[in-house]
Amino acid sequence: MILDHTGNITYKPAGVEAEPPLCHRCGNRDRRYFYTYYADFHESMVIYCMKCVNLGRSDSVTPLRCRDTERVAEESPYGLSFTLSSQQTRASERILETVKTGGSLLVHAVTGAGKTEMTFESIEWARMNGLNVAFTSPRIDVVKEVHMRLCAAFKGSDIDLMHDGVKQVYNHHFTVCTIHQLYNFIGHFDLIIVDETDAFPLPQDPLLMQVVRRAASPRASFIFMTATPSRQLIREVGRDNVITLPRRYHGHDLAVPKLVWHNVSRDLGHGRLSQKLMMLIDAILAEERRVLIFLPEIHMMETLFDLISAHFPASASVHSGDPERSGKVERMRKGEIEVMLTTTILERGVTFDRLDAIIIHAERFNSESLIQMCGRVGRKTTDPVGRIWFIAHHQSASIRKTLRTIHDFNRRKVEV
Numbered sequence: 001m002i003l004d005h006t007g008n009i010t011y012k013p014a015g016v017e018a019e020p021p022l023c024h025r026c027g028n029r030d031r032r033y034f035y036t037y038y039a040d041f042h043e044s045m046v047i048y049c050m051k052c053v054n055l056g057r058s059d060s061v062t063p064l065r066c067r068d069t070e071r072v073a074e075e076s077p078y079g080l081s082f083t084l085s086s087q088q089t090r091a092s093e094r095i096l097e098t099v100k101t102g103g104s105l106l107v108h109a110v111t112g113a114g115k116t117e118m119t120f121e122s123i124e125w126a127r128m129n130g131l132n133v134a135f136t137s138p139r140i141d142v143v144k145e146v147h148m149r150l151c152a153a154f155k156g157s158d159i160d161l162m163h164d165g166v167k168q169v170y171n172h173h174f175t176v177c178t179i180h181q182l183y184n185f186i187g188h189f190d191l192i193i194v195d196e197t198d199a200f201p202l203p204q205d206p207l208l209m210q211v212v213r214r215a216a217s218p219r220a221s222f223i224f225m226t227a228t229p230s231r232q233l234i235r236e237v238g239r240d241n242v243i244t245l246p247r248r249y250h251g252h253d254l255a256v257p258k259l260v261w262h263n264v265s266r267d268l269g270h271g272r273l274s275q276k277l278m279m280l281i282d283a284i285l286a287e288e289r290r291v292l293i294f295l296p297e298i299h300m301m302e303t304l305f306d307l308i309s310a311h312f313p314a315s316a317s318v319h320s321g322d323p324e325r326s327g328k329v330e331r332m333r334k335g336e337i338e339v340m341l342t343t344t345i346l347e348r349g350v351t352f353d354r355l356d357a358i359i360i361h362a363e364r365f366n367s368e369s370l371i372q373m374c375g376r377v378g379r380k381t382t383d384p385v386g387r388i389w390f391i392a393h394h395q396s397a398s399i400r401k402t403l404r405t406i407h408d409f410n411r412r413k414v415e416v
């Protein structure tokens with residue numbers, strides 16, 4: 001069923017039960033996330049759930065309404081402007097097999113392997129057989145990009161889009177949404193694809209994994225996709241249900257980061273832009289390329305941005321709370337921005353042409369983030385390698401692990 005305040009069925013007489021506290025929409029039982037106040041209108045105390053309040057309020061006085069799940073089989077042909085690589089074809093077949101038989105599959109794919117396209121065959125089959133499909137990710141940027149690509153491929157299909165503040169709703173037979181939006185579905189989806197499974201906040205919030213399971217029908221299949229799977233996820237799906245895709249779709253190696261030892265934050269403390277960094281950016285722009293500069297803190301990013309924007313006018317900075325975030329990403333895509341400073345928010349889900357990357361204080365990031373950041377470059381067939389610099393104050397375990405992982409992937413051949 002679909003929880004929807006315009007629905008014709010009462011799912012629960014109230015969204016929140018008082019004692020012990022329980023939210024029927026998101027399953028929250030943690031007292032810290034309930035807010036209680038006296039409501040004059042109801043002449044009583046009202047408790048509401050703060051955990052899912054951004055989906056609309058679930059409280060102790062309002063019934064939770066819903067409508068029944070419908071299943072409609074539909075011809076949903078897709079178009080692709082290129083043919084899948086042998087590695088993608090193998091993965092696509094394995095995903096389809098899982099969707100036909102039920103169960104879970106973890107696709108451990110190097111960044112830029114073309115994961116989204118590997119699911120098309122299964123989505124077409126699922127929709128033809130009347131299965132409800134959800135393509136979901138913890139990250140809004142990933143959701144937006146995937147929705148764009150799915151709409152371009154499945155031209156005849158109505159694809160719902162749901163993330164914070166945005167709702168483009170048809171009938172929820174084929175939905176692209178953030179994981180949080182799955183709180184609105186119970187037993188509804190028969191195929192759930194979770195992209196960038198490991199991205200914040202999924203591993204930190206076990207409720208979110210529960211919500212994926214709750215949104216699924218009893219016979220549903222689950223496809224988890226990531227470049228950096230956690231041990232916990234591998235355990236959950238079982239080793240036999242993991243496939244590894246070591247090559248990018250264009251077949252080129254991943255770029256290996258160059259290490260530069262330098263303490264950028266000391267320069268910033270003195271109000272200086274490091275000469276090394278400036279020369280590096282100059283050289284990148286001279287080749288008519290663009291650069292993403294990753295920083296570990298917003299404050300450091302803002303200080304550096306003041307210095308950089310004085311030298312490089314076509315620059316911008318972006319972080320998760322930035323209301324102009326999508327506009328800036330779009331301007332970068334169009335080539336109007338050449339130097340983009342960012343937090344980890346752009347470590348996934350974005351693809352730019354002719355791009356290099358600089359990671360400042362690389363020693364402060366974990367290896368999962370470093371691998372994702374490196375994964376931003378060399379994604380296009382026209383520019384398949386790209387360059388990466390780690391500017392680090394000192395060596396770290398995460399830097400070593402990242403280099404090891406990249407070398408491992410580059411050594412591996414496609415298992416056909």
Ligand SMILES: [Zn+2]
Nearest residue numbers: 023026049052
């Ligand atoms: Zn709730």
